[in-house]
Amino acid sequence: DAGVIQSPRHEVTEMGQEVTLRCKPISGHDYLFWYRQTMMRGLELLIYFNNNVPIDDSGMPEDRFSAKMPNASFSTLKIQPSEPRDSAVYFCASSLGGSGPQHFGDGTRLSIL
């Protein structure tokens, strides 16, 4: 069975550029989560969706961050403009029902120069 698929796996770009991270959740899962992981802060929840609708975006750090889920099989996390402090690994996870285990993708390692 295909797990959560994220792209790209690595992204290196200069500050000020727009960055778009992509996620395909596990088919049939109705919850989708975006996380950021850094050495200093560990895993932080940025936003989560239920049935394609954003439920809680209180973890989104600034207006430079936005996330969309146009359909059940695709979500994007966009940073515009990007800054060096956005460098981190970004994970997408999905679950069947919000109270069940979340299944993670392998992440996008983002480096902003």
Next chain:
Amino acid sequence: GESVGLHLPTLSVQEGDNSIINCAYSNSASDYFIWYKQESGKGPQFIIDIRSNMDKRQGQRVTVLLNKTVKHLSLQIAATQPGDSAVYFCAENGPSGTYKYIFGTGTRLKVLA
């Protein structure tokens, strides 16, 4: 507890021995707990979960113990193998009515040959 910190605690175990990884959780109202394994360059991988109406749950070579009195969770790995080397996170469900997890700091398990 919140997932913060630069230095992960490390547990070194001889191959073939049993490993015990501990976690203190923060919210006495939490009723669902998960252990994740994260290998280098990959996303957290679900290992086992437990609900608060249970004290113990067993999987393949893994056992999770829950002590609600002292808000403590442990993961036991039997006959530890080199492939078990990774960072292990516990997670608890967050505030009631949300589907946010609170992740622990993580423990690095090193298996010595």
